[in-house]
Amino acid sequence: MTDPWATPPPTPSPWTTPPPRNTGWSPTPAPWIAPQPWLTGPPPPGSPRYWSPAPPKRRRTGLIVGISIGVVGILVIAIVSAVLVAVTHGRDIAGSPGYSTFTGPAGLPFPVGRPWGPACQPIRFTVEEHVPDDVYTQVVSVVSEARADGLDVTVEDRSFRWQPDSLYYPPGMTGNDVQRVGIFVNNGAAPVLSDGQPEHVNLGYDATRDVDGKHEDLSDPQGTLQMATLAGDAVGQRRAVRDIVALTQGVGGSNRSDSGLGRGSTRDSFSSADIAAMKNMSGCGEAPAAVVEHLQPSARL
Numbered sequence: 218m219t220d221p222w223a224t225p226p227p228t229p230s231p232w233t234t235p236p237p238r239n240t241g242w243s244p245t246p247a248p249w250i251a252p253q254p255w256l257t258g259p260p261p262p263g264s265p266r267y268w269s270p271a272p273p274k275r276r277r278t279g280l281i282v283g284i285s286i287g288v289v290g291i292l293v294i295a296i297v298s299a300v301l302v303a304v305t306h307g308r309d310i311a312g313s314p315g316y317s318t319f320t321g322p323a324g325l326p327f328p329v330g331r332p333w334g335p336a337c338q339p340i341r342f343t344v345e346e347h348v349p350d351d352v353y354t355q356v357v358s359v360v361s362e363a364r365a366d367g368l369d370v371t372v373e374d375r376s377f378r379w380q381p382d383s384l385y386y387p388p389g390m391t392g393n394d395v396q397r398v399g400i401f402v403n404n405g406a407a408p409v410l411s412d413g414q415p416e417h418v419n420l421g422y423d424a425t426r427d428v429d430g431k432h433e434d435l436s437d438p439q440g441t442l443q444m445a446t447l448a449g450d451a452v453g454q455r456r457a458v459r460d461i462v463a464l465t466q467g468v469g470g471s472n473r474s475d476s477g478l479g480r481g482s483t484r485d486s487f488s489s490a491d492i493a494a495m496k497n498m499s500g501c502g503e504a505p506a507a508v509v510e511h512l513q514p515s516a517r518l
Contacts, residue, residue, distance in 0.1 A: 308320060308326050308469070310329055310467075310468070310494060310497065310498050311329050312329065312497050313468075313490075313493065313494035313497050313498065315471050315472050315473040315476070315490070316468055316469075316470070316471045316473075316490075316494040316498075317468075317469050317470055317471075318332065318467050318468060318469050318498060319422070319424075319435070319464070319467070319469040320424075320433065321423075321424025321425070321426075321433030321434075321435075322424060322433070323426060323433055325426070325427075325431065325432050325433045326432055326433070327424070327432060327433060327434065327435055327467045327498075328427055328429070328431075328432040328434070329467075329497065329498055330497070330498070330499075330500040331434075331499075331500050332434065332435045332466070332467025332498060332499065333396065333434055333435050333436070333467075334427065334428075334434040335387070335390070335394075336387065336499070336500030336501070337369060337385070337387045337499060337500045337501040338369070338394075338396055338465075338499065338500075339369045339370075339371075339384040339385065339386060339390065339394065339395045339396070340369060340370045340371070340384075340395070340396050340398055340465045341370070341371045341372065341373060341379050341384070341395050341396070341397055341398070342356065342360060342370065342371070342372040342373065342397075342398050342399075342400055342461075343372075343373045343377060343397055343398070343399055343400070344356050344372065344373065344375075344400045345399060345400065345401045345402070346375075347401075347402065348400065348401065348402050348442075349402070350375070351451070352402060352442065352444075352454055353375065355451055355454040355455050355458060356372060356400055356458050357372055358455060359455050359458040359459055359462060360372040360458075360462070362486065362487065363462050363487065366487060366492045367492070367496065367501070368462070368466065368492070368495060368496070368499070368501070369384055369385050369499070369501055370384075370462060370465065371383040371384050381395075385501075396465070398438050398439060398440075398461070398465055399439040399440075400439070400440050400441075400442070400458070400461060401439065401440070401441040401442070402441065402442045402443075402444050403419070403441050403442070403443050403444060403445075404444050404445070405445065406445055407443035407445040407446045408443075410480075414480075415443065415445065415446045416443050416446065417442070417443055417446050417447060417453060417456070417457050417480060418440055418441065418442055418443065418457035418458075418460050418461065419440065419441045419443065420438070420439075420440050420460065420461065420464050421437075421438065421439045421440070421441070422435055422436070422437060422438040422439070422464065423435075423436045423437040424436060435464075435465075435467060438461075438464050438465055439461075440457070440458070440460070440461030440464065442454060442457050442458075452485050455485060456477070456482060456485065459477055459478060459487060459491075460478060460479070462495075463478050463491070463495060466495035466496075466498055466499040467495075467498040467499060468491075468494055468495050468498050471490075471491065471494070473488070473490060475488045475490065476488055476490065476491055477491050478491055
């Protein structure tokens, strides 16, 4: 269908299935998200290898070997601990305590202030045609909430039309630079998470190495709502959509008790800290007041 508002080139047709991935890696998921098989890379190595005990040696040699093994063991533990701490802190969002971002195939986090590479990336959501109308209504509700809070997002209508003037464009950006993010539903059985509970939403994305060599930039994000878990649960659907919105802003989750993000949340809205973290991470935190006014929901959204 021709999009009368879209800027050239024409907007591609909406996806009918999740677009293929060719990275061969599995993104680091938040605790409530189970990776899907089509995002899973090569299987891990086989069973652990165990060293046979060394043959008996004279006491002095045995003592030296024992000390050496002990020292090596301590060093290995220290290195592994340091790596785990570095990974954990590497995902923390500077300036937003209690919030973390994602990592890409190289294990590097998204850069704070520009998770897509450019800062303040405009986003438009496209809701796939087989998504039920009542679920689409919840998507529009959450996107309107995000816009009212000043996030640079919009959503296409059921005919896949959208209004370029519903977004804010940082200097140098136009409607051609808007990132299109798909929202799908899965009507089959929901994957079971490590805690034994069914998954609510699956977040998929890709990433490429940033020019600074220390981060990776987000690309091709999408979200799939698990209807076996969420059917008839409007509040649960809205919470799942908030996780998708957060992904587009580079926020992977929060350990704050007042957050509206994540599987364990009982809140049916973004918290003020959620919005602050997303603005900080996306680079839109310093947008002038006129931008926030420009992004207020309208009847045309």
